[in-house]
Amino acid sequence: MRANKEKPLWKINRDFISYAAPIIRNGGLQKTDSIQQHGATTRYSHCVSVAYYSLRAANKLKISFDAKSLVTGALLHDYYFYDWHKKNISHLQNGYIHPKVALHNAMRDYDLNPLEQNIIVRHMFPVTPLPPKNREGLIVCITDKLCGLAETFGLSKLPLPDCTDIWGND
Ligand SMILES: [Fe+2]
Ligand SMILES: [Fe+2]
Numbered sequence: 001m002r003a004n005k006e007k008p009l010w011k012i013n014r015d016f017i018s019y020a021a022p023i024i025r026n027g028g029l030q031k032t033d034s035i036q037q038h039g040a041t042t043r044y045s046h047c048v049s050v051a052y053y054s055l056r057a058a059n060k061l062k063i064s065f066d067a068k069s070l071v072t073g074a075l076l077h078d079y080y081f082y083d084w085h086k087k088n089i090s091h092l093q094n095g096y097i098h099p100k101v102a103l104h105n106a107m108r109d110y111d112l113n114p115l116e117q118n119i120i121v122r123h124m125f126p127v128t129p130l131p132p133k134n135r136e137g138l139i140v141c142i143t144d145k146l147c148g149l150a151e152t153f154g155l156s157k158l159p160l161p162d163c164t165d166i167w168g169n170d
Contacts, residue, residue, distance in 0.1 A: 004062045004063055004064045005062065006059055006060065006062050007059050009056075012055060012056055012059055013161040015055065015067055015071075016051070016052055016055050016071060016161055017161060017163070017166065019055075019067060019068045019071035019072065020048070020051060020071055020075060020163065020166060021166045023071075023072055023075045023076065023110065024048075024075070024163065024166045024167065025166060025167075026109075026110070027079075027106075027109035027110055028079075028081070028105075028109060029044060029047065029075060029076070029079065030044065030167065031081060032044040032047065032078070032079070032081065033045070035081065035082075035083050036083060036085060037078065037151065038148050038151035038152045039151050039152050039153070039154055040151075040154070041151040043078055045160075046078065046147060046148070046151060047074070047075050047076070047077065047078055047079075048075065048160060048163060049147045049151075049158050049160060050074045050075075050077060050140060050143050050144050050147050051070075051071045051074035051075045051140075052160055052161065053143050053146070053147060053158070054070055054071075054074045054136075054139050054140045054143040055067060055070060055071055055074075057139050057142075057143055058070060058135075058136070058139050061139075063135060065135055065136050065139075066115060066136060069113060069115045069116045069119070069136055070119070070136040070139065070140065072110075072112065072116045072119075073112075073115065073116040073117075073118075073119025073120055073123075073136065073137065073140060074119065074140045074143070074144075076102060076106040076110065076112075076116070076120055077099075077102060077119060077120050077123045077140060077144060078098065078102055079102040079105045079106045079109075079120070080098050080101040080102045080105055081105070084098070092127065095124050095127040095128070096124070096127065096128060098124070099120060099121045099122070099123055099124050099128060100121060102120050102121075103117060103120045103121045106120055115134055115136060115137075118132060118133045118134060118137055119132065119134075119136055119137040119140050122137050122141065123137065123140055123141050123144055124141075125141055
């Protein structure tokens with residue numbers, strides 16, 4: 001946890017890159033850049049948008065929160081590798097199923113704390129019955145819906161910090 005003073009955008013962008021880099025470099029998140037999520041948006045881009053705008057929203061609210069866990073949970077909230085469009089399952093069915101699949105995959109590939117696990121498994125509330133247990137999860141849950149709507153209807157090209165340096169192995 002840290003102080004609840006609102007940070008300037010450049011510091012939020014710097015924090016985002018530092019928390020996102022180990023998640024994007026390791027594990028399989030980059031593979032989801034070839035899977036369609038909403039409209040023309042890939043699952044990878046959706047997850048980056050949700051993580052980045054969740055971090056900005058939490059800063060805007062001037063609440064104390066765990067920024068590293070928020071970014072980690074948000075980046076991995078849709079960490080599954082099938083294309084539900086091709087599997088021919090309904091959006092509602094996938095809404096029930098994929099949080100548990102994402103958590104299973106994420107725990108296999110990353111070392112996650114209970115807060116990060118809860119962000120992932122509860123992010124589909126109210127499609128799934130249990131709400132997030134913490135403020136970080138609630139912010140991710142709401143930001144996920146807003147990003148999904150914007151992506152589905154192509155309302156805007158969401159600006160994101162430059163993540164190009166994160167890709168590739170070091
Ligand atoms: Fe999801
Ligand atoms: Fe999502």
